[in-house]
Amino acid sequence: MNARVDHILDEAxxxxxxxxxxxxxxxxxxxxxxxxxxxxxxxxxxxxRRRDELHAGNVRAVPWAEVKQRFRSL
Known part of the structure; x- marks a missing residue:
């Protein structure tokens, strides 16, 4: 990214x-x-990219119920 985009992202x-x-x-x-x-x-x-990361074991899938619970706790 460039400085302008970085600034806008920081502000957002x-x-x-x-x-x-x-x-x-x-x-x-x-x-x-x-x-x-x-x-x-x-x-x-x-x-x-996401599929490859999952198959390589670099990330793990999270059940939707767990994701919803995390969001609700924010």
């Missing part, structure tokens, strides 16, 4: 959770207008 991360969520949604919505093929390819690459 300093926001309260509800405002960070609103920023995240706005950014994701803005990608809907982006080239769908490049977004789809990016997701394919991300899914492959």
């Amino acid at each position: 991360l300093a926001l309260p959770a509800d405002e960070r969520s609103a920023v995240a949604v706005a950014l994701l919505d803005s990608l809907e207008n982006a080239d769908t093929a490049s977004v789809s390819e990016a997701w394919r690459a991300e899914i492959k």
